[in-house]
Amino acid sequence: xxxLIRPDSKMCFLGSCFxxxxxxxxxxxxxxxxxxxxxxxxxxxxxxxxxxxxxGRHTISKDSFFEDNGxxxxxxxxxxxxxxxxxxxxxxxxxxxxxxxERLKTLDYLFITLGTNRYYELIGSGLxxxxxxxxxxxxxxxxxxxxxxxxxxxxxxxxxLWSVLPLLKVVITVSPYRYAKYxxxxxxxxxxxxxxxxxxxxxxNQGKCMYFPAYExxxxxxxDYRFYAEDMLHPSDVAVNYIWERFQEVCFSERTIDYMxxxxxxxxxxxxxxxxxxxxAYQKFKEKAMAELKxxxxxxxxxxxxxxYQVFE
Numbered sequence: 592x593x594x595l596i597r598p599d600s601k602m603c604f605l606g607s608c609f610x611x612x613x614x615x616x617x618x619x620x621x622x623x624x625x626x627x628x629x630x631x632x633x634x635x636x637x638x639x640x641x642x643x644x645x646x647g648r649h650t651i652s653k654d655s656f657f658e659d660n661g662x663x664x665x666x667x668x669x670x671x672x673x674x675x676x677x678x679x680x681x682x683x684x685x686x687x688x689x690x691x692x693e694r695l696k697t698l699d700y701l702f703i704t705l706g707t708n709r710y711y712e713l714i715g716s717g718l719x720x721x722x723x724x725x726x727x728x729x730x731x732x733x734x735x736x737x738x739x740x741x742x743x744x745x746x747x748x749x750x751x752l753w754s755v756l757p758l759l760k761v762v763i764t765v766s767p768y769r770y771a772k773y774x775x776x777x778x779x780x781x782x783x784x785x786x787x788x789x790x791x792x793x794x795x796n797q798g799k800c801m802y803f804p805a806y807e808x809x810x811x812x813x814x815d816y817r818f819y820a821e822d823m824l825h826p827s828d829v830a831v832n833y834i835w836e837r838f839q840e841v842c843f844s845e846r847t848i849d850y851m852x853x854x855x856x857x858x859x860x861x862x863x864x865x866x867x868x869x870x871x872a873y874q875k876f877k878e879k880a881m882a883e884l885k886x887x888x889x890x891x892x893x894x895x896x897x898x899x900y901q902v903f904e
Contacts, residue, residue, distance in 0.1 A: 593760070593801055594760065594762055594841070594842040595843075596622070596700070596844065597844055597846065597847055598846060598847050598891050599623065599891060599892075599893040600622065600623065600700060601697055601699050601700075602614075602617060602622065602624040603624070603626075603691075604617070604624060604627060604702045605629070605642070605701065605703050605704070606627070606633075606703050606705060606706065606764075606766070607633050608766070608768065609704045609706075609764065609766040609805065609826070609831075610702060611626050611627055612826075613805075613831075613835060614627070616835050620851040620854060621850070621851060621854030621858070622851075623896065623897060628641075628690070629667070629687065629691075629721075631669060631722075633721075634705075634707055634708070634710035634719070635705055635708065635736060635741045635745055635788070636710050636719045636736070636744055637667070637710070637719065638705065638745070639744045639745055639747070640667060640719075642701075642745075642752055644688045644691065645691045646751040646752050646754070646755050651681065651688065654718070655684075656677055656681065659726070661675065662674070662675060663677045665680060666720040666721065666722065666724075667684070668722065669721075670724065673724075695759075696755065698759055699760065700759075701759060701761045702761075702763075702764070703745075703761060703762070703764070704763075704764045704766050705741075705766065705789070706766045707778075707781050708737075708741060708781045708785055709733060709770075709773070709781060711723060711732070712734055714730055737784065738788045738791070741785065742788045742791050745788070746792060746795065749800065761796075761799060761801070762801050762842075763792065763793070763800065764805040765782060767805060767806050767826050768826070782806065789802050790802070803842075805838075809826055809830055812837075853887055856883075857883050857884050857887060860876070860880035860883075861880050863876075
């Protein structure tokens with residue numbers, strides 16, 4: 592694949608819920624990753640807009656916001672960006688845009704997970720929404736993207752990212768989630784559009800753009816409804832764990848595997864809740880764990896940055 596994740600690699604995950612699953616696991620094992628800073632994204636156009644925001648090539652307009660029941664929401668983001676005033680909601684989005692633009696300059700890998708080739712367009716403005724915020728169906732028109740449309744919109748956004756960071760590597764996956772609301776046949780056709788588009792992007796951008804077959808691993812290697820959640824649509828925890836293991840095999844260096852083992856052992860020790868926290872035995876146990884954490888920081892300086900958001904007790 593051309594992907595070799597080091598202990599200090601910096602990564603960003605954009606896209607559907609599957610991106611959240613894998614990105615969160617990266618964080619849990621002590622790797623420098625952040626996940627869906629603009630909220631969960633399903634269609635290629637919304638992913639492209641997020642990339643443009645990261646590259647600094649997209650301006651947030653007040654027309655991207657609307658008011659409902661005293662709260663202002665962004666059509667480009669989920670409800671975590673919502674606020675009681677337009678100014679505050681706009682500020683929330685702009686803050687993340689600035690932060691992600693700075694992060695982009697030091698990224699090693701951008702992981703993109705595409706969910707569907709379908710998208711919703713706001714009637715009247717033509718704005719493609721990333722989140723419908725439970726608004727009535729009559730406000731939107733549903734459309735589908737062709738292979739060429741997916742390729743073109745993502746290629747333009749990737750070019751903008753590479754203009755800022757030429758050495759950035761992009762890894763694209765297609766979510767295994769099945770869109771039953773479209774019908775399973777239609778869902779498969781939509782996945783086929785995405786798969787063909789990603790294949791073309793990887794051909795055009797060899798060495799910079801790669802594909803990880805999460806979709807194929809679930810459908811071809813696991814091949815059983817046991818590996819779906821109760822809704823029979825989302826991958827189960829067992830399936831996600833399996834794909835995560837396959838991902839490690841392909842993308843992680845031996846040094847990274849060794850680092851992860853040390854990190855998890857220290858995190859487990861420092862997260863332990865003793866029955867007698869004041870006991871001499873526990874104090875020695877904690878001191879030993881803290882000494883190991885110090886050694887890990889000396890060996891891997893990026894750990895100092897990670898511990899600012901990882902909880903150690």
